[in-house]
Amino acid sequence: MKAYLFLSFLIAATPAAAQMRILDSTPHVDDPLTAPILSDPLGDLSPTRVSLLQGNTEKLGDGKYQPEIGQAGKDVIWVPTPDSLVKAMLTVAEVKPTDYVVDLGSGDGRIAIAAARDFGARATGLEYNPDMVALARRKAIEAGVAGKATFRQADIFETDFSDATVVTMYLLPSLNLKLRDTLLKMKPGTRIVSHAFTLGDWEPERSITTDDATGYYWIVPANAAGRWAFEVGNERFAAEIGQQYQMLSVARGGSLKDGRVKGTQVQLNRANGQPLNGEIRGDQMQGRGWVATRIRTGG
Ligand SMILES: C[S@@+](CC[C@H](N)C(=O)[O-])C[C@H]1O[C@@H](n2cnc3c(N)ncnc32)[C@H](O)[C@@H]1O
Structure with missing residues (x-):
C-alpha cells in the first residue's frame, strides 16, 4: 500500500509535460501503479521504478521463493493486482460457483x-x-483451494482458454489488443475483466475503481449482424443489422433505430420508444411478442 501511495504522490509531482506524455500514450490509464510502466520508454524495469515498487511492504512470496515486484516476465513484468481490486473485479463479473x-x-x-x-x-x-x-500452487494449498485453483506453466498466446466463462488479466494495452480477437470469439456472455488497461475501441460495459486501482469489464457479445426477418405482433419487415462489438446499427429496418447486445441479450430501440428486448440464439432472436430469423449473415 505504501508503494501505491508513494507512486500517486510521484505522479502528482511529475511536471505537467511529462504527465501529458503519460496521458497521450495511455488515454485510459488512471492507475498510479501502472502509468509509470507505460511512460517509461526504456521498458518496464527502470531502476528507479523497480526500487519504488519494491518499497511495498506487502508480504510477497513464501519461504521457498520471493518474487520481486517489477521482475521480468515473458511479455510483461510482474506487478500484483491489489487485493481490493481483485475482489472488485470478481464481484463486478458476478463470479459464482458454476464459473x-x-x-x-x-x-x-x-x-x-x-x-x-x-x-x-x-x-x-x-x-x-x-x-x-x-509459488501460486503453494499459495493455493495454503488457502485450502488447491483442488479448485490450479496453475499451468504456459504462454497465454499459445494456450486455448476458450472454455473460460470469466477471463481476467493485468497485462499491457498492446497485449490486450493482441488478445482482442480471441476474446471476441469466445462464447457469448463470457465476461472479461482487465486491471488498468482497455481493449482499444471496444468500449467496456463499465469501469471499476477502488482506492488503489482501476479495472474494466466487458461481456462477449453474441453475433447479431446480418439481414433479419422480423415478426412483431402483426407487423412483418426485414432489417439490416450492423454490429461493432456490442453496439448495433440498423439500416432499412422499419421502425428499428439501433440497439445493443449484452452477451446473448439484445435490445433493439424503436422510433416509438418501446424497445424490443430478447435473446439471440444462433440465427433466431426473440422476445415477448416478437421473433426474428436471420436470412443472411452480416460482415
Ligand atoms: C502484471 S503481472 C499480473 C499478475 C496477476 N495476473 C495479477 O493481476 O496479480 C503479469 C504476469 O504475466 C506473466 N506473463 C508475461 N508474459 C506472459 C505470457 N506470454 N504468458 C504467460 N504469462 C506471462 C508475468 O510473468 C507476470 O507474472
Whole structure:
C-alpha cells in the first residue's frame, strides 16, 4: 500500500509535460501503479521504478521463493493486482460457483485463488514463469483451494482458454489488443475483466475503481449482424443489422433505430420508444411478442 501511495504522490509531482506524455500514450490509464510502466520508454524495469515498487511492504512470496515486484516476465513484468481490486473485479463479473475463471499471466495466483476461495469458482492461472507457477500452487494449498485453483506453466498466446466463462488479466494495452480477437470469439456472455488497461475501441460495459486501482469489464457479445426477418405482433419487415462489438446499427429496418447486445441479450430501440428486448440464439432472436430469423449473415 505504501508503494501505491508513494507512486500517486510521484505522479502528482511529475511536471505537467511529462504527465501529458503519460496521458497521450495511455488515454485510459488512471492507475498510479501502472502509468509509470507505460511512460517509461526504456521498458518496464527502470531502476528507479523497480526500487519504488519494491518499497511495498506487502508480504510477497513464501519461504521457498520471493518474487520481486517489477521482475521480468515473458511479455510483461510482474506487478500484483491489489487485493481490493481483485475482489472488485470478481464481484463486478458476478463470479459464482458454476464459473470457470482463467487469469492470463497469473503471477502469484492471487486472482485465481480469490475466485476459488471467495466466490467458489473453479479457476486456472496461466503463467509463463515456472517459479511463479510453483509459488501460486503453494499459495493455493495454503488457502485450502488447491483442488479448485490450479496453475499451468504456459504462454497465454499459445494456450486455448476458450472454455473460460470469466477471463481476467493485468497485462499491457498492446497485449490486450493482441488478445482482442480471441476474446471476441469466445462464447457469448463470457465476461472479461482487465486491471488498468482497455481493449482499444471496444468500449467496456463499465469501469471499476477502488482506492488503489482501476479495472474494466466487458461481456462477449453474441453475433447479431446480418439481414433479419422480423415478426412483431402483426407487423412483418426485414432489417439490416450492423454490429461493432456490442453496439448495433440498423439500416432499412422499419421502425428499428439501433440497439445493443449484452452477451446473448439484445435490445433493439424503436422510433416509438418501446424497445424490443430478447435473446439471440444462433440465427433466431426473440422476445415477448416478437421473433426474428436471420436470412443472411452480416460482415
Ligand atoms: C502484471 S503481472 C499480473 C499478475 C496477476 N495476473 C495479477 O493481476 O496479480 C503479469 C504476469 O504475466 C506473466 N506473463 C508475461 N508474459 C506472459 C505470457 N506470454 N504468458 C504467460 N504469462 C506471462 C508475468 O510473468 C507476470 O507474472
